[in-house]
Amino acid sequence: MGEWSAPALPAGWTISGQPPFVARHDEVAALESAWADVLAGAGRVVLVSGEPGSGKSRLVAEVCTKLHAAGATVLFGACALEFGAPFEPFVDPLRALVAADRSESDATGRGETDATSRVETDATSRSESFELLDRVLTRSIHDAEARVAGPDRMFDAVLDVLQSATAARPIVLVLDDLHWAGPAAVRLLVRVVVGMQAHRLLLVGTFRNAPPDRSGVLVDAVASLNRLSGVERIELAPFTTEEITEYVMANAGLTPSGARDSAEALSELTGGNAFLLREMWRRVVEAERRDGARIIELPDSVGDLVRSRLATLEPAQRVVLELAAVLGQEVEVNELVALDEASADHTLGAMDAAVRAGLIESPREPGDRYRFPHAIARQAVIDAMSSGDLLRTHAHIAQTLEADFPTTPELIQRLAHHYSAARALGFGDRAITYLIRAAELSEHRYASEDAGRMLQQAAAISSDAGERGELLLRAAADWDLAADTARARLLYEEVAETGDARQRLRAAMGYEDASWRPGLLGHRARDLLSAGLASVPEDPADPLYVEALGSFARATAFTGSVDEAERIGDRAVELARALDHPMTLASVLRSTSTLTLRPRGIAKRQARSRELLELTRSTDNEWMAAATLHIFANSYLLGERADLEASAVALTEMSRKWGGHWNYWVACLRFGRALIAGRLDDAAVAYRQAQRDEIAFRGDATPGANAVQEYMLRRESGRLDPIRRVITGEESPVEHWAPGLLALYTDLGLETPTRRVLDWLLERTESSSADSSVWSARLVFLAEAALLLGDAEVARRVHAWLSEYAGLNLMAGIFLAPFGPADCYLGELESLVGAGDPMPRFESALDLAERTGAPLHVARTLAATAAHLRRVDPRSREATDYAARARAIAAPAGMARVLRSLDSADATAAAAPGGLTSREREVIGLIAEGRSNRDIAARLMISEHTAANHVRSILTKIGAENRTQAAMFARERGLA
Known part of the structure; x- marks a missing residue:
């Protein structure tokens, strides 16, 4: 854009006759x-x-x-x-x-x-x-x-x-x-x-x-x-007496001493308000000049000032000025002439009188407009009108503009305003018509919030229940598009309670759609959908019914009942395919491809996401983004790097086009990808963006999914220690998210609090917990706690749950917490209990981490492999090689958690004969004291079965055949 002629300055800036600018x-x-x-x-x-x-x-x-x-x-x-x-x-x-x-x-x-x-x-x-x-x-x-x-x-x-x-x-x-x-x-x-x-x-x-x-x-x-x-x-503060003195001097040509008395009077009368000063200074100065009066009768407010000036106009002239005031701050001459029922000469004469009274400013050149000197002056004219006159004036303006000025700028908005103001006179239908048209114009200009507000206003005017329901549904959709899902849910809920049967079902679907994206639990959405489905015939040939089933499936999944959700979703997909209606099928696929992140059925969900993408590719709507997001999530679980990268590019483009909640998902995507790549500074930037987007997306500032991202970032970058100062170890697992509390204790190495929360969680963990969207996070945190405590019994239990994820990456949410290969955790647990052959697990994990393109996961897997080999043989050269590879990745990237685990393993290998863990050194010391397994369990507050596992592991590591040889080993090496 090179040289060009900028628009002229506003006419109000350049008119002559304005008072001098001072102060x-x-x-x-x-x-x-x-x-x-x-x-x-x-x-x-x-x-x-x-x-x-x-x-x-x-x-x-x-x-x-x-x-x-x-x-x-x-x-x-x-x-x-x-x-x-x-x-x-x-x-x-x-x-x-x-x-x-x-x-x-x-x-x-x-x-x-x-x-x-x-x-x-x-x-x-x-x-x-x-x-x-x-x-x-x-x-x-x-x-x-x-x-x-x-x-x-x-x-x-x-x-x-x-x-x-x-x-x-x-x-x-x-x-x-x-x-x-x-x-x-x-x-x-x-x-x-x-x-x-x-x-x-x-x-x-x-x-x-x-x-x-x-x-x-x-x-x-x-x-x-x-x-x-x-x-x-x-x-801007009010003018001081000194500044008012300067103003009076500039306007009246007085000396400082001559202007001071008038300035003091004006300061008291106007409170230093610039507009009032402009309107009142002349009368005060003239009174001072005339008789030096110290008591001057002047209006107490702008309203009084305007009313005193209105009193100088004849009734017919006042009517014209009132028409002008209701028309707007700036008034087109031709509109005013058309509105005045008298002649053009009468209209212009009335405006001339208003100009002389100081109530309005005249046009300065042909084609210019009348202007009120200030919005508060115009409002004072309107405030002086009776309510009846004001209603009638609005109606007269609306009808005249509609009939005589079809091409006037902003006509739709103006008619919406004037007819709405006059609705008490029977113009409610016209008000609704133009509010809807104004909303459509706002939608056309991507001002979704404005559209939602106007549609709500139209709904409030409507006396027809069906029309009101439709308007509220449209308003809710606009608020949802503006990413204000909280307001959208309120409107959907209102229609779900007051609309007709099909409106209630559509509202329930809208409520559910505005709930799952912010990650809200699905109980309320399921209740609304259940009631909505019960209110319409069970008709498999009805697209609305079929789409509602898909929505019901997703709401059910977000209550934790994933098995039931999948059954409902499969039925919805089956019915949608039978309809041969592409967009109905797309709607159902969109709902049912995001029911869970658990491994069972992942291939089916990925296939549905791909099908959804193909169905919507030509429509260019945001459903493409939904398909892409699901493909992206599944691709991480499966370790499909090419699909990960392609989906990331596509989702970023969708976010650029649609914005709203897609900005949040893209921020999560960037966070997760940066985290697993070991680009921790980039992950921190993306985390902060996700935090801002989550607040805008959720509609409040309460801790949400972003808190999990903050924890993941802190633990990988070694920034959890500042939290240690505010941790007592006595925090309640009821008042906090128990898995997160367990993870924090574990990462800080607080064994006693870890044991307390671990036991509390295990008592309350059922098989149905696998349906939770954070089940994988719970498994990871349980596994890490078991590894810290050396608890083989817990390790076996967690291993059984975790086995379902073999061959996949673990992730809580969509890139809220990408934990990496499940096989790495399975290998660590097998190494702890001395069961199976952990090396194939670690090799599988390393292959998946490399296929995923995740250096963080690669480094962690290498470190875990080294720890296992040192558990078997503290002098293992192979372990040293794995550790060196891990350190070469972790050190330049600042992967503090991986580095800490490597340092800890090195220290343990150097200090502990036989590669014994800290817990095993405690156990062998008690063996040397002649303690039985029961005594050891009581002393260390572990189960007798866990104590026996520790004893077997110790005998294997030090090559002892019995407890007596183990006791001798402990005494010879200062462990007893």
């Missing part, structure tokens, strides 16, 4: 300093807040006008209170950039432009971004293509366009009245601030920070942005 010296300096930083190549954000009338817009206008005069490119956008377009205040600035790009493309060709000014980002992506914004911002909704992406693609397109523009020139982007921005625009604001930190953009935003205009959504966003470098907050 605000520090604020001006801050803005000018920020612009200097931008000229030097940095991105800067200045957020200006204050009460209504404090002078926010005037400050920004003054500084930006000067910057513009000095050659700066200034783009301006503002929010409207009642009927703003989706993504206001970004729309006008983006339209200007898209139009400039289109003009340049027509003149020079896209290729030349890309070659010269889009050097930082792929040219194809930039071109697609300009085309996307061109389509959604400048074309009719009816001319647009079907939506083939999610809101995040729109956000990325905005960043592409802004980055391309600022690569050619530094830009000032002014966003006025952000307190009226919709939730989608606020989310875009955050993305722009974060994404433009390294680009030459000065973003200046203004907003009110006091009720009733204070926006909770914006407040939360600003709080998060304040933590970023390059973001500055300016809060």
Whole structure:
């Protein structure tokens, strides 16, 4: 994007007759300093807040006008209170950039432009971004293509366009009245601030920070942005008496002493509010000049001020001004003339009278608009109207605009606003019609939050139960697309309780779909689906019934009843195939390919995921991402590296298009892949991104799946020790997640607490626990605890459960906790109990780890193999070779856990004759004291069977034939 003509400055900035700009010296300096930083190549954000009338817009206008005069490119956008377009205040600035790009493309060709000014980002992506914004911002909704992406693609397109523009020139982007921005625009604001930190953009935003205009959504966003470098907050304080004195001197031409008395009176009357000061200073100065009056009767508020000025108008003139106020902050002359039932001369005469009264500003040139001097002045005119007059005025405006101005900008939003305001007069149906159309426009522009809000508003107006249910279902789908699954679930639940039979079933399906992705348990979804299915006929030929069965299967799986879920899912797939309806089959495959991560049936689930991918490949919707995610998860379990890499690329592209919860899954994907590759710094970056995405995705900041990722990262990078300071060893397994507590005790080497929680868990572990999504994590943590304690009895029990996973990688969740080959754990357990031949297990594990492309798993398997060989022969040269290979991988990558295990094994081999473990050294010392197996079990608080296993292992390792020889061995080597 080369040379181009930027839009003109807002007319309100350049009108003559404004009072001189005074004070605000520090604020001006801050803005000018920020612009200097931008000229030097940095991105800067200045957020200006204050009460209504404090002078926010005037400050920004003054500084930006000067910057513009000095050659700066200034783009301006503002929010409207009642009927703003989706993504206001970004729309006008983006339209200007898209139009400039289109003009340049027509003149020079896209290729030349890309070659010269889009050097930082792929040219194809930039071109697609300009085309996307061109389509959604400048074309009719009816001319647009079907939506083939999610809101995040729109956000990325905005960043592409802004980055391309600022690569050619530094830009000032002014966003006025952000307190009226919709939730989608606020989310875009955050993305722009974060994404433009390294680009030459000065973003200046203004907003009110006091009720009733204070926006909770914006407040939360600003709080998060304040933590970023390059973001500055300016809060405008009321003018001081000294500053008011300066203002009076500049306006009235008085000396400092002459202006001081008027300034003191004005300070008391206005509280230092800039708007009130502008409106009242003249009367105060004139009164002082006339008679030096110290008591001046002036309005107590803006409302009183406006009412006093309204009283100077004739009734017919006042009606015209009220029409103007309800029309908007800026008023088109032709619309006002059409609305006034008198002649055009009467309308213009009435507005002239309002201008003379100081209630509105006249157009400065042909084609310009009337403007209220401030939003609070306009609101004061509206507040002075009776409720009946206000309703009738809204209705009159809506009907006139609809009949006479079919092409006026933002007509749909305006009609939605005016008809909604007039619904008490019988315009509810029209309000619903235009709210729906406005929502569709928001959907077209990827403003899903705005669409959901308007559809909810339409539902609240509707008196028809069926229509209300449909509107709420659509609203819930929009909130879900905006990644606000919590709000979506609330709406789905409402319809599931109040809609008709088929609406209740559809709502139950929506609730379930908005539940499993954040990882919520399926009990509530199953209850809703069960009731919904019971309310419709059991009809295998009904696509809705069949799809609901698939959803019911997934909800059942998320209650832990996986066997039952698979039976239901198989039936749903069978019925879907019989229907010969591709999208019904795709829906059921999507539901049933993610029932569990357990090994049984993995080939069937992988085949379903592949079939789903083929069914949806031509549709270009986000179901492709669901198929890809499941293929990715299964490919890790199976160790299919090529599919892992291909799925990762595809899922990343899906995330770029659809955003929302797919951003979270991609962050998990990046975390897991970096972790198993031993790129622990990259894993930490991905973990933090997943943490941010999980909070946005789940709708709260409570610890979730991300806590498991943090643990995995800490344990592999050796950063668990700081937690030791807050661990007592007495933590309750009821109040904490018991498997996680066991893992923490084990990693910290706290044997007594480990034993306590291990026993507690084993007492409560049933075969049905295998249906849990965290069963593999539980098995890993049980195995590691058994290995720490040297408990052969527990090792055998865990080995039996773990055998089902032989030949596969273990993973809890989808890359929340990738543990690596199950065969490695099986080999370690076999080595501990002295059963079987562990070496084939380790060889199988090493092969799987290498096929997976997971250096972390390779290093751990090599270390485990070395530990086994040293258990058999402390002087094993083969063990030394395995350990060296493991260390060569682990040391450069900082795999602290692997290195610690290698160091521990080396120390044990050097210090312990016969390769005895620490627990075995305790046991042989008790043998030397003449203790029986029962005595040993009691002393060490282990079972007699475990004590016997330790004795057999000791005799094997030291080559002793009986306990007497073992006792002699202990005394000779100082172990007794």
